[in-house]
Amino acid sequence: MSKIEQLTRDLVMPILEKNNFELVDVEYKKEGSHWYLRVYIDKEGGITLDDCQLVSEYLSDRLDEVDPIEHSYILEVSSPGIDRPLKTxxxxxxxxxxxxxxxxxxxxxxxxxxxxxxxxxxxxxxxxxxxxxxxxxxxxxxxxxxxxxxx
Structure with a gap:
């Protein structure tokens, strides 16, 4: 796990715990010419678009405060989907x-x-x-x- 992924995990946990969401995974990787920071979340009954927006806005603000990534990147917060790989x-x-x-x-x-x-x-x-x-x-x-x- 990269330092960025670990920091993202640490930064996102308060909003997840407050809303009874589960952190499924964090990925930080380059695809083509773009860097992506992806956060996968879940909850009993499934994640909604509003849940993703809530977490995305919260995490974006925390990342702006800490500013750990020197280059531009795309932050994505989403549900892992029903066929997601088993990881934890x-x-x-x-x-x-x-x-x-x-x-x-x-x-x-x-x-x-x-x-x-x-x-x-x-x-x-x-x-x-x-x-x-x-x-x-x-x-x-x-x-x-x-x-x-x-x-």
Whole structure:
């Protein structure tokens, strides 16, 4: 995590705690010729546009006071979406029993993607029910875990 991302986390927490919002993630990265500072938030029942605006205005004012970024950037505050990757222990906890897709950096049994019911997450390992059997993956080999959305 970069210093900018950590500072942003620290600056945004008071408004999130006051409104019972959850901080899902903070990203600071360059895409093309632009720098983006993205803050993903959530709450029970989902985030609204008004929630994003509230947090964006608050955070923008705090960032202006501290002025930690020397160049121009675009601040985005948004909901992570229903198919957001699982990143925090809380994300995994909320999805126990749900269908997930596990993507790997290196193949296991000649495959890099496995879909199954999320059984367990320990921080170091993620376990799913795959084809009727328990399959365990070391998080060092996992590039992404996301919910499977079926319509």
């Amino acid at each position: 222990p809380r994300d995994f906890e909320k999805h126990i029993g749900a269908e997930v897709e596990v993507s790997l950096y290196a193949p296991v049994d000649k495959k890099k993607k496995f879909e199954g019911e999320l059984l367990e997450f320990t921080g170091d390992k993620v376990c799913i029910l795959y084809n009727g059997a328990r399959k365990e993956f070391d998080m060092k080999n996992v590039s992404l875990v996301k919910p499977v959305i079926k319509f």
